[in-house]
Amino acid sequence: MNRKILHVDQNCFFASVEMVNNPELRDVPMAVGGDEDKRHGIILAKNRHAAAYGIKTAETIWQARQKCPGLVVVPAHHDQYGYYSEKLFDMYCQYTDRVEPYGMDECWLDLTDIAGAGDPVRVADEIRARVREELHLTCSVGVSFTKIFAKLGSDYKKPDATTLISPENYRAIAWPLPVGDLLFVGRATQRKLEKINIRTIGALAAMSPDYLRDYLGVNGVKLWMSANGTDDSEIANCMYKRMVKSVGNSTTTARDMMNERDVWQTILALSDQVAGRLRKKHLQAQTIQIWARGSDLQGFERQKRLSFRTDRTDEIAKTAMRLFRFNYLWECPVRSLGVRTTQLISSDEERQRSIFDADFRRSGATELETVIDRIRMQHGDLAIRRGVQLECDSKLVENGVLSQSRGGFSSVREPGSRTDLRW
Numbered sequence: 001m002n003r004k005i006l007h008v009d010q011n012c013f014f015a016s017v018e019m020v021n022n023p024e025l026r027d028v029p030m031a032v033g034g035d036e037d038k039r040h041g042i043i044l045a046k047n048r049h050a051a052a053y054g055i056k057t058a059e060t061i062w063q064a065r066q067k068c069p070g071l072v073v074v075p076a077h078h079d080q081y082g083y084y085s086e087k088l089f090d091m092y093c094q095y096t097d098r099v100e101p102y103g104m105d106e107c108w109l110d111l112t113d114i115a116g117a118g119d120p121v122r123v124a125d126e127i128r129a130r131v132r133e134e135l136h137l138t139c140s141v142g143v144s145f146t147k148i149f150a151k152l153g154s155d156y157k158k159p160d161a162t163t164l165i166s167p168e169n170y171r172a173i174a175w176p177l178p179v180g181d182l183l184f185v186g187r188a189t190q191r192k193l194e195k196i197n198i199r200t201i202g203a204l205a206a207m208s209p210d211y212l213r214d215y216l217g218v219n220g221v222k223l224w225m226s227a228n229g230t231d232d233s234e235i236a237n238c239m240y241k242r243m244v245k246s247v248g249n250s251t252t253t254a255r256d257m258m259n260e261r262d263v264w265q266t267i268l269a270l271s272d273q274v275a276g277r278l279r280k281k282h283l284q285a286q287t288i289q290i291w292a293r294g295s296d297l298q299g300f301e302r303q304k305r306l307s308f309r310t311d312r313t314d315e316i317a318k319t320a321m322r323l324f325r326f327n328y329l330w331e332c333p334v335r336s337l338g339v340r341t342t343q344l345i346s347s348d349e350e351r352q353r354s355i356f357d358a359d360f361r362r363s364g365a366t367e368l369e370t371v372i373d374r375i376r377m378q379h380g381d382l383a384i385r386r387g388v389q390l391e392c393d394s395k396l397v398e399n400g401v402l403s404q405s406r407g408g409f410s411s412v413r414e415p416g417s418r419t420d421l422r423w
């Protein structure tokens, strides 16, 4: 029986996430870059307008600007990419438990043993539509009977396309392609193959496997099987999950943040989402990090190790706010903020009690957050909000900090509270 394997590859992933968060970037040549202050900053991703100028991933920002002086270079927001990567992964897991990530923006899905999965091309098209509608990103999907051909298929046509490489058509589609397009044919291997006049996948497939074993070792035979569609490598089970090392979120607000109250609202919204994700993953954090960047693009990053561990919004937000106050000098307004939690531990583990932990006092607040989680799960993220957040909701939704919900109108409000950093 033929296997049903999908390979989903997000198109220009980093650049696309930046364009979701800041739609103005859609219409200009734009790239995500490493640290531009340093000469060796490189292009990590670019949009199609930038690609039209011949800008390539991994070239220096300096080189890219020579080709396109008007290029807009934005800094990388890795926690944002991680956030989208997890959302995509969760979506794929709705189709099969065999989902294997390959980097941040690619995954294999194996539908072979899924009863009622139906036509894998139809599933591929559905995933593309959902990625477009739910996350405003685009992806290309390869559908095939091997892992390697599925990957080849996702590269074949971009953006937002499905390519089927079947036992019937693989000779016509795959074999004319350059041998370097095949997964695991690196540049060194490609050069070696070209020396013996193998330039296409078809030429590799036609070789004698014994010859390739002598010439390239055991890897040569694996490549020969890949080219012939006979490799049977499996797709890992997604229950084997990537170790989560940090959970964070960041935003660049539509208007600069002018005072501590603006900053507190943003930190609260970010912390709320981070804490919710920690609880969903049954994790608690021991370290809170914050970074901030002013309108002059200067910034800082600081962290604090806690004497306890937490998955609670108030504790994360207050620690983050304290870090901000100690470190931001207000020479200009704040443009972007990020809150990240690290040194994560499973909350199911036996908690090491410490006298500083004050579990006794904390338990009531933790229960409250659990109830909030449950309400949000049923009625959407905006169904229940802290009073201080209501006034800035629309701004944060606009910036993608909060997701649109199915509605809901109630909020947790402290009546009469007028203190500046209202909770």
Ligand SMILES: [Mg+2]
Binding pocket: 009, 010, 011, 012, 013, 105, 106
């Ligand atoms: Mg990609």
